[in-house]
Amino acid sequence: MTAAGDANALGRYLRARRELVQPDDARGTGNRRVPGLRREEVAFLAGISSDYYNRLEQGRDRNPSEQVLRSIARALQLDEEATAYLLEIATRRSPRRRRPRRPEKVGGGIRTLIDSWPLTPAYVHGKYMDVLASNSLAVALSPFNAPGRNGILAAFLEPEMREFHRDWEDMTARVVPYLRSVVGADIEDPRLVEIVGELSLRSERFRTLWARQDVKHKTTGTTLFRHPQVGPLELHYEKLLLPGTDGQTLITYHAQPGSASEERLHLLASMSAPDQAGGTRPATDRTRTPGHPTS
Numbered sequence: 001m002t003a004a005g006d007a008n009a010l011g012r013y014l015r016a017r018r019e020l021v022q023p024d025d026a027r028g029t030g031n032r033r034v035p036g037l038r039r040e041e042v043a044f045l046a047g048i049s050s051d052y053y054n055r056l057e058q059g060r061d062r063n064p065s066e067q068v069l070r071s072i073a074r075a076l077q078l079d080e081e082a083t084a085y086l087l088e089i090a091t092r093r094s095p096r097r098r099r100p101r102r103p104e105k106v107g108g109g110i111r112t113l114i115d116s117w118p119l120t121p122a123y124v125h126g127k128y129m130d131v132l133a134s135n136s137l138a139v140a141l142s143p144f145n146a147p148g149r150n151g152i153l154a155a156f157l158e159p160e161m162r163e164f165h166r167d168w169e170d171m172t173a174r175v176v177p178y179l180r181s182v183v184g185a186d187i188e189d190p191r192l193v194e195i196v197g198e199l200s201l202r203s204e205r206f207r208t209l210w211a212r213q214d215v216k217h218k219t220t221g222t223t224l225f226r227h228p229q230v231g232p233l234e235l236h237y238e239k240l241l242l243p244g245t246d247g248q249t250l251i252t253y254h255a256q257p258g259s260a261s262e263e264r265l266h267l268l269a270s271m272s273a274p275d276q277a278g279g280t281r282p283a284t285d286r287t288r289t290p291g292h293p294t295s
Helices: 009-018 039-046 050-058 066-075 080-091 108-115 136-141 151-157 168-183 190-202 204-212 260-271
Strands: 122-125 131-134 220-227 231-241 249-254
Touching: 009 039, 009 050, 009 080, 039 050, 039 066, 066 080, 080 168, 108 122, 108 131, 122 136, 136 260, 151 168, 151 190, 168 204, 190 204, 231 260
Parallel strands: none
Antiparallel strands: 122 131, 122 249, 220 231, 231 249
C-alpha cells in the first residue's frame, strides 16, 4: 500500500489495527475466519453499533466524535501515540493546494556544533529521513550518513545493511513506525509518496511493516553495528527535534564510558581525523563502509 491519495485513511488504519489485536486479549470467541477482531467485536468493546463502526471502516462516515474515536482506540488497545495518530487522521481535511517544496537546509549554527564533536557521530535528517548534514565521524561510521543519502531507503534497499546492522530485524521494525510518527496524517506529500512507492515495490519486509500502520516516535535507544574497520560497536542514540524547522532531527551516537565500544569509537575517530595537510580524509576514500539509517 502506497501513501498516495488515500481517501479512506481512517478506515484503512482501523482495519489494520483491528487485524493485529489478539482475540483472546479482547475476549473474542467463536470460530475465527479473519485475523484479529471482527468488526462487531470492536463495536461491542467500543460501545457503539456495528453498523456505525462498519460505516467508519468503509469510509461512509468520516465525522466521528473524539469520544467515539477514543472508545475505539481502547477497544483496539492503542497506546498514546497510536491514539493521537488515529485522532489526527480522522480529523484531517482535504489538503490545500501545495506550494513547491523548498530545499531543506540546516542552519550554520547546527553545522558548526556537530563539526565540533570529534568523538560523537552526529547528523541531521529531514522529515522524510533525507540526510542534510553530518560530521566526519558520522560518515566514518557509515557512508550512508553522508548528505544526500536517505536513511530509510538505505535500511531496506542496501545489501550491506544486514551485515552491518547486527540488529537489522529490530532496526527495520523501529524505523518504519518512526517515519509514520514523523509524517503523521500528511500521507499525500510527494516526497513520502516517492519513498513509500519505491520501498513497496522493492522490499517485501517494508510492505509488511508499513501495512501494520504502527506509530512509534522512539527518540532514544541502543543499536548494534559490525564495522568492517574497528569491529562490533554498541552505541546509544538520541534523536532531538530541532525547533523552528519542518521536522529536522539531530541524531547523535555515543558509547558507554569505559566500554570496548568506546575504545573502538575513539579508534574510528582517529582514523577519520583531519590529516596534517589540514583536510579530513573521508572514510569512503579509504575503505567502503556499509551504512545504516536512523534506528
